[in-house]
Amino acid sequence: MTIPGHQHETGGCQRVNTVLSRIGDKWSVQVIMRLSTGSRRFNELKREIGSVSQKMLSATLRGLERDGFVSRRVTPSVPPRVDYALTDLGHELLGPVGALGDWAFANIDAVEAARAAFDAAQAQG
């Protein structure tokens, strides 16, 4: 992406976008950050994140598992036990995602100020 245009030959832009979309969805980054400190059970994650619904946590985990970022280990006991953890690929992803998150966190004030200024200009003009 540092050399604009160089990946269009192979349709790389659209393919890469499927990964960026997962990063941008509502819960994936939350889950990845939680798992960065160790594996978690389903309801552990749900409690920690708090505001996520069962359905969305389930869907998010399935998406991350499908992409190869998260592993799912089932212990067939009663009650059942399922542990989620980052794969090697998931840990690698943590690098650039963390950098983007850090940047966003460092600049969130500037972004929110820009939004406020824009909205004010709209309301007035």
Next chain:
Amino acid sequence: MTIPGHQHETGGCQRVNTVLSRIGDKWSVQVIMRLSTGSRRFNELKREIGSVSQKMLSATLRGLERDGFVSRRVTPSVPPRVDYALTDLGHELLGPVGALGDWAFANIDAVEAARAAFDAAQAQG
């Protein structure tokens, strides 16, 4: 984001997520990458991206402008001329976004292989 949990005190996670969501949306990164090489007019961008609709390009640019990543300069002529360019903040964003894009591009084969394996396991199991 490298120190999990440290930004929850100020609700940073939710606020940061609004930035990540913009990165994850369908057209923002495309537009940012195009503008990284210089300013563009509306229809220039539309032609270059190709598959984007007028409505979505318009909405994407307005969103990026609102967040302070893109500037919009109007030349009141006939026909009208509008030039879009990255702001300083937009150029800074290019760093982490480019890194994530590079990572995604470098690992897209692994991700697609994981997807294929997952889908095959589903179809069979």
Next chain:
DNA sequence: CAGCATCCACTATGATACTG
């Protein structure tokens, strides 16, 4: 040229109830 307005299909998210 650079858009906005309208209508429509599809998706994402959530609330609730149920299951092995």
Next chain:
DNA sequence: CAGTATCATAGTGGATGCTG
């Protein structure tokens, strides 16, 4: 505990036609 199934709703994205 760890989900799936169902229903309801809000938002996204696209097609088309119109405007200054």
